[in-house]
Amino acid sequence: MGWIKKRWLSVVLMILLGVISLSQLKNLKIGGYFKSQVTKQSKYVQAEREISRSYSIRDLLLIATPYERIETVTEVATIIRGVKGVSLLINPLEFPFTVGGKTAFAQQLGLVGRYKDKNYAILIAIISSEPEKTSLQIARSTARYQTSLFGNSFIGAKALDYIGFILKFLSPIAICVMFFIFYLSLRNFWAALLSFLPSVLATVYMLGIYAVFGKVITLENVLMPFITLVMGSAAGLHYMSHYLPISDPSYSERAYRALKETAVPLVMTSSTTVVGFLSLCFTSSPVMTELGLSGACGVGMAALSTFVFLPPMATFLDHHKKQTEQGRIAEYLIEHKRLNLLMLAATATFLCLFIPKVQQEFHVLMFFRKSSKVMEGARIVEGISQVSVPVLVKVNLKVDPLSKQGLQVIDKVREEASKYASRTLSILEINELVPPLFRNAVSLVLPEGTFVNRSEKSALMLVFLKNLSKKFHYGLEESLKSLSIDGLMSVSVSGENYKYLQMNDETLTSQRVSIFVAILLIALMMILMLKDIRLGLISMVPIVLSLLNIYGFLGLFKIPLNVISAYIMNIALGAGIDYAIHFTYTYKMMQKRKTAMPLVSTLQVTGRSIIANAMGVGIGFSVLLLSPMRVHVHIAILMFIAMFMSCFYTLFWLCGIIDTRTRINLEK
Numbered sequence: 001m002g003w004i005k006k007r008w009l010s011v012v013l014m015i016l017l018g019v020i021s022l023s024q025l026k027n028l029k030i031g032g033y034f035k036s037q038v039t040k041q042s043k044y045v046q047a048e049r050e051i052s053r054s055y056s057i058r059d060l061l062l063i064a065t066p067y068e069r070i071e072t073v074t075e076v077a078t079i080i081r082g083v084k085g086v087s088l089l090i091n092p093l094e095f096p097f098t099v100g101g102k103t104a105f106a107q108q109l110g111l112v113g114r115y116k117d118k119n120y121a122i123l124i125a126i127i128s129s130e131p132e133k134t135s136l137q138i139a140r141s142t143a144r145y146q147t148s149l150f151g152n153s154f155i156g157a158k159a160l161d162y163i164g165f166i167l168k169f170l171s172p173i174a175i176c177v178m179f180f181i182f183y184l185s186l187r188n189f190w191a192a193l194l195s196f197l198p199s200v201l202a203t204v205y206m207l208g209i210y211a212v213f214g215k216v217i218t219l220e221n222v223l224m225p226f227i228t229l230v231m232g233s234a235a236g237l238h239y240m241s242h243y244l245p246i247s248d249p250s251y252s253e254r255a256y257r258a259l260k261e262t263a264v265p266l267v268m269t270s271s272t273t274v275v276g277f278l279s280l281c282f283t284s285s286p287v288m289t290e291l292g293l294s295g296a297c298g299v300g301m302a303a304l305s306t307f308v309f310l311p312p313m314a315t316f317l318d319h320h321k322k323q324t325e326q327g328r329i330a331e332y333l334i335e336h337k338r339l340n341l342l343m344l345a346a347t348a349t350f351l352c353l354f355i356p357k358v359q360q361e362f363h364v365l366m367f368f369r370k371s372s373k374v375m376e377g378a379r380i381v382e383g384i385s386q387v388s389v390p391v392l393v394k395v396n397l398k399v400d401p402l403s404k405q406g407l408q409v410i411d412k413v414r415e416e417a418s419k420y421a422s423r424t425l426s427i428l429e430i431n432e433l434v435p436p437l438f439r440n441a442v443s444l445v446l447p448e449g450t451f452v453n454r455s456e457k458s459a460l461m462l463v464f465l466k467n468l469s470k471k472f473h474y475g476l477e478e479s480l481k482s483l484s485i486d487g488l489m490s491v492s493v494s495g496e497n498y499k500y501l502q503m504n505d506e507t508l509t510s511q512r513v514s515i516f517v518a519i520l521l522i523a524l525m526m527i528l529m530l531k532d533i534r535l536g537l538i539s540m541v542p543i544v545l546s547l548l549n550i551y552g553f554l555g556l557f558k559i560p561l562n563v564i565s566a567y568i569m570n571i572a573l574g575a576g577i578d579y580a581i582h583f584t585y586t587y588k589m590m591q592k593r594k595t596a597m598p599l600v601s602t603l604q605v606t607g608r609s610i611i612a613n614a615m616g617v618g619i620g621f622s623v624l625l626l627s628p629m630r631v632h633v634h635i636a637i638l639m640f641i642a643m644f645m646s647c648f649y650t651l652f653w654l655c656g657i658i659d660t661r662t663r664i665n666l667e668k
Contacts, residue, residue, distance in 0.1 A: 004259075007250045015504035018201060021208025028211040028384045028624050030163050042502055049396050049492035054453045055460050056087055059131040060425070061138065064380040067093075072145065073121045074593040079141050080125055088450060089578035090124040090489060107260020110423065113384035126450060126631050132156040149361035150377035152389065155364060158374050162628050163222045170623050171226050177425045178620045180237030180487065182237055185612030186244065188212060190317050195240040197309055199232030202302035219367075223624075223632070224294040230620035231575055232302025235266045236310055238582055241609035242303075243314050251315040259311050265585040268529050269578040270303035272522050280567055282514035287464055288468050288507050291567055299574075322562060329611070330603035333655040340652035348545045348649075349556060351552030358555040362504040362562035363468045372628045386422040389497055393417065394458055394488040401427065401452045401459040409487045410459050417463045420476040426461040427451040457489075470501055479650050498532075507563045515569055519544065522577055530584055538657060539580040542649035546576050546642060553641055564631040568638040575617065576646030583654050599658060605650070614647030 015439070052058070065076045070093050077091040092111030092250050106112045111122045127134045131153030139149050139157070174195070184193040203225045208644030212216065225424050243258035253587070277299065333340065368374040380389055395413050399406045409429065430451060452459045466473045477498075480491040519540070527536030547569055554561055588599035624636035 001624075003309045004255050004315065007312035007315050010309055013619075014201065014309050014313075018204055021204045024208040024211040024496065027214075028207060029214060029216045030160060040245060042499065043492075044494045044502060047394065047492040048392070048485060050492065051327070051392050051460065052599050054394070054456055056128040056450055056459060057126055057460065058129060059127045059135070059151050059153040060462055061125040061127055061131075061135055061149060061153060062381045062385070062387065063125060063138065063142065064120045064150070064377060064384070065123060065142070066118045066120055066146055066254060068119065069381050073123070076145050076147065078124060079137055083134060083137050083141060085127050085129045085131070086125050086138070087093075087128035088126040091121070091428050092123070093121050110385040110387075111428045112566040115380050115383045120380060120384055120664040122381060129152075134159075139190075148373070148377035148380050150374070150381045152364065154377065155368075155374050157406075158372070159219055159367075162516065163217060163219065164224050165167075166627060166629075166632075167217065167225065170626060171229055173626070174226060174457065174620045174623045177623055178233060181612060181616040181619060182233070185237070185287055185608055185616075186240060188244070188317075191244060193412050194313055194317065195236035196233050196235045197313065198305035199229050199302045201305045201309065202232050203228045204300060205305070206298050208303055208406045221290055221294045223635070226624075227295055227571075228298030228302055230617055230660055231571075232299055233616065234491075234575070234578055235270060235303055235306040235375060235619075237616070238262055238266065238269075238606075239306060239310055240314065240607050242594075242605065243317075245605070250273045250409075251318075255311040258314070259307075264529060265581050266303065266306065268525060268581045268585070270299060272525060272577050272581065273299045273571075273574035275518055275521055276527075276570045276572075279514040279518035280511075281516060282510060287503060288563060289510075292570075295571070297448040298462050311385075322667070330600045331608035333603060333607070334457065334599065337652075339553075341656040342399075344545075344649055344652045348549055351549040351556065354555035355548065355550040356555065357558075358551055358561050359558075360504060360508060360562065361470055361560040362500045362564075364470065364500065366562070367629055367631050369628055369630045369633065377660055388422075388468060390425075390462040391462055391473070391493055391497070392493045393463055393480065394463040394494075395461060396491070397457045397459065397487055398489050399457065400454060402458060405487050406457075406459070408429075409485055410461070412485050413480065413483065413488070413491060414461065415481055417476060418454070419459070419473050419479065420465055421463045422466045424461055424463050427459055434503070437560065468601045473501055497661065504562050508561065508566055511566055511569070514548070515573060518573055519571065522573070526577075526581070526584075529581070530588060532588075535584060539584050540655065541579060542653045543573060543576045543646060545649055546645040549645055550638060551640055553638070559634055560630075565634050565638060567634060568642060568643060572639070572642035572646065576642060576650075579647055579650040580654065582606045582610060583650060587654075587658065599655065603655070610647055610651065614643040618643035 011097075017302070028664040063076070065073050067073045073091060073093045077089055077094070080086055081089050086385065090111075092106035092109065104123075111124075113120060113122075125138065131151075135149065135151060135153040139147070139154065140580055147588070163493045179192055179196055182195055183189060186192050186195065206228060207225055209215075239262050241260060242261050243254060246254045246257050248254045248257065274296045277292045277295035280288045280295070365375065365378060370379075378388065395401075395410055396408055397409055399409070401407070402409065410426060414426065414428060417424055451461075463476065465476065477493050480493060483491060503600060522543075523536060523540050526539050527533050529537050530539070550572060554565060559565060583602060584604055587598055587602040590605075595601045619640070621636050621639035621643075624632040627633065627636075
């Protein structure tokens with residue numbers, strides 16, 4: 001209790017740490033894509049390295065340029081050719097694609113066409129160095145021509161902008177939304193502000209630590225400050241919910257009594273949430289490990305800030321709230337317990353029916369919303385040229401790739417790939433782009449290592465699949481690797497989507513184990529906290545049903561199961577069990593005090609705060625609906641559903657079961 005009385009010392013320490021952290025934010029580094037989807041031992045990573053060593057192509061960027069005059073496209077092409085990092089640019093409105101001003105040949109190749117009543121020319125830029133930087137420079141240089149870009153490097157470049165948007169705008173919006181929810185629950189401005197203060201402090205401290213140690217903010221951890229803000233506030237809300245009803249003339253005594261009542265459940269709730277995040281480390285994915293460690297760090301720091309700073313700060317609050325305000329919640333839950341149990345059983349059963357309909361899919365374009373610049377470029381390019389995210393195919397030959405036999409082998413590989421592809425791009429297509437008379441000079445015009453590497457006797461082919469599904473990617477890989485052609489040594493495939501698919505498959509397989517282990521560990525923690533095996537196991541029922549129903553929700557609304565939607569399970573497990581912890585611990589405490597109506601008293605103390613926290617976290621995550629990332633929209637929907645189900649499943653189940661089956665056990 002000593003540090004609670006030294007409230008000014010807490011204020012000074014809090015401000016000092018905050019100033020130091022804020023001073024470091026200028027050094028915070030922002031990166032674009034995932035640092036590593038899969039381990040370095042992945043066959044796709046190794047194939048990608050081989051391709052990088054053998055060829056000068058780092059990315060193929062498609063620039064959809066609207067035009068009314070051919071001169072407009074020529075100007076854009078001139079600008080792009082002047083950008084450092086572009087080794088070759090193909091302009092479909094230049095000879096030999098146009099003859100006598102006619103674009104019939106270019107149209108046949110799918111390099112010009114109409115989209116939404118506009119004429120477009122698809123310029124093809126081959127980037128040989130610093131792909132993301134080069135793509136961003138092309139986008140900025142040609143912006144006045146209203147160009148739309150598509151390519152892996154452009155996706156990575158735009159990810160930088162989206163990360164900045166999330167950090168600068170979505171987190172402050174989440175703070176305002178959650179503060180409003182907390183204010184409605186506590187009915188006191190300063191109490192709501194104090195309950196939210198620890199998570200804000202934890203977010204600032206965490207970002208400051210990131211900046212000091214040079215940790216880069218990427219797509220894999222960009223939500224960690226946001227998650228710390230939203231989920232880290234739970235402990236503060238529950239503490240203030242206990243603090244306000246306490247009647248004692250000594251503010252320090254009130255703060256101490258509130259801490260004494262909440263210490264065990266707050267340690268438990270923080271620990272279970274940390275366990276939920278750390279369980280992600282049991283997966284084989286570097287991305288999930290990063291999410292798990294960052295999430296555990298953020299929530300742990302929020303819990304520490306709550307214990308250290310909130311009790312002393314609460315002593316500044318001169319307010320007392322009567323408990324009678326929550327009587328309506330208790331009255332409804334107790335009077336309608338049978339109806340609530342029936343609704344719980346019906347909802348849980350209905351959603352479980354859709355679990356078999358869940359589909360596993362993951363690819364690059366699933367990250368972005370239809371309204372984003374990335375998807376705008378993808379739609380235009382795909383609508384005109386029938387191309388999307390390319391698969392990189394390296395064809396290793398026993399003969400010179402430019403010899404007659406070598407070209408025939410490459411052609412047979414292309415023929416096999418065409419079963420899955422809408423089109424391909426290789427030395428064959430480059431040859432076909434020019435009249436027969438000039439084809440012998442193609443190899444002289446192309447930069448060394450663009451589509452062939454004669455010293456290695458290999459050729460590079462870009463394959464644009466008809467469908468970005470898992471079935472098409474793995475089907476293409478199996479088909480090409482089974483080829484047996486005279487002169488062909490081997491075929492290897494790579495590309496961003498293959499790494500995402502491997503990450504998805506490996507993560508989802510190991511995640512089932514991680515969730516099972518986390519459930520067992522949390523169940524053990526519940527039993528130890530309550531010192532009651534039966535009640536500990538009963539308290540796990542709502543969260544287990546919630547997890548199953550999240551899977552059912554994915555199947556019902558056809559949301560694909562991937563590493564992004566799957567890690568919500570681990571977070572929901574760690575956060576959703578908080579409600580059972582607060583409820584059961586408070587009930588046991590009321591029984592020890594020999595309260596006349598322990599269930600009513602429990603609901604008066606915890607009912608509104610449980611609902612407010614669930615709504616606060618759920619609505620707080622709903623701010624992600626404003627994100628340009630489609631996966632974040634899925635997170636927002638799933639977290640809202642998870643918190644809603646965890647909250648009401650807990651209240652409906654425990655209010656119905658505790659008052660009947662477990663009464664004898666609890667009164668021992």
